[in-house]
Amino acid sequence: MSEPRRVILLGSTGSIGISSLEVIRHLNRDHTRFEVVGLAVARQADVLRAQAVEFGVEHVAICDEQAAEAVGDRTVYTGANAAVQLVEAVARPGDLLVAAIVGAAGLEAVLTAITLGCDVALANKETLVAGGALVMPLLEEHGVQLLPVDSEHSAIAQCLRSSRSREEIRRLVITASGGPFRTWDAARIRSAGVEEALAHPTWTMGRKITIDSASMMNKGLEVIEAHWLFGLPAEQIEVIVHPQSIVHSFVEYVDGSVLAQCGPPDMKTPIQYALTWPDRVEGCGPNLDWASMRNLEFESLDDRTFPSVRMAMDVVRTGGTSGAIFNAANEVAVQAFLEQRIDFGGIFDLVERGLREIPARDADRLEVVLEDDAATRAFVRDVLDTMDRRTVSSIDR
DSSP, X not given: OOOOEEEEEESTTSHHHHHHHHHHHHHTSSSOOEEEEEEEESSOHHHHHHHHHHHTOOEEEESOGGGGGGGOSSEEEESTTHHHHHHHHHOOTTOEEEEOOSSGGGHHHHHHHHHTTOEEEEOOHHHHHHHHHHHHHHHHHXXXXXXXXXXXXXXXXXXXXXXXXXXXXXXXXXXXXXXXXXXXXXXXXXXXXXXXXXXXXXXXXXXXXXXXXXXXXXXXXXXXXHXXXXXXXXXXXXXXXXXXXXXXXXXXXXXXXXXXXXXXXXXXXHHHHHHHTTOOOOOSSOOOOGGGOOOOOOEEOOTTTOTHHHHHHHHHHHOTTHHHHHHHHHHHHHHHHHTTXXXXXXXXXXXXXXXXHSOOOOOOSHHHHHHHHHHHHHHHHHHHHHHHHHHHHHHHO
């Protein structure tokens, strides 16, 4: 029997992290296939401690320094770069890093893991969106694998297993549920409230990702990610709305054949595929009930109502740090919406303004990517502060 594969899980208390641990429990039920050697979170020390105790993890990371004592008697890395410290301390060649930290925070940790010879199961869209120009060459240099965990990119990767060359591919078609606002008109969407935006009809996810789904920013991020993962230009990537979330994506070939990967809307299946690749073993996710699926709908995306994908296509064409700018503007805008500082339509406006006002540069160094990420966040926050002051002034008058 082979040695268990060592796993470092970044973002263990989020929805992907919790599902990843559920999959590992399932895969370890007969014998230990995976050994969790590191866990990283932003906060939620009590949950982190329970996970560490259950899986026997001696090295953990938590950004919140004040919460570190609550993690218990083990090695704890703290601060903004806690995840990087954890990876540097425990990673070995051949380990698997599951990158499930939301936002750009996971980029440096992923780059560090790759240089140490780890394969990466990537659930963090923003790593490639902001740093694809850094990540992809590094993977080749160190001879490690990048395994997509997103259901859409996992679907494409599975469909591409029958392809021998990029020249055989006509286009990739990424499916989108359409979120809670699929049938709303543009004016109603712009004024939508937080609870309305969080009411996703198909998936259960964290707050930020759920808002991204409502705005279709998640599809924009996925378009950019697909460009890096599969080496195709914007012109060969398309988004189509599929409300049932059963078909996770398509690959259309030049001979007219179309391959699709189907499954229930449950993240445990793509997570397990990434963990066990290139093998398939019995899963813990639900199976499709074909008899219950009488109708599968597909609709064109209205990019006037949802301009996110159009902006993302422009990012792919522009290249450089435009992905970091797109992502950073969106992260700040989403947080502002959750804090009820802007209406829902303000997310689109702030991202578009960030792309227009912050000039993209060559993304040849991590420092440049992080600088433009920080500059964009500062710019969007300044715009928000100006909006707040104008609101207060109008009330005073």
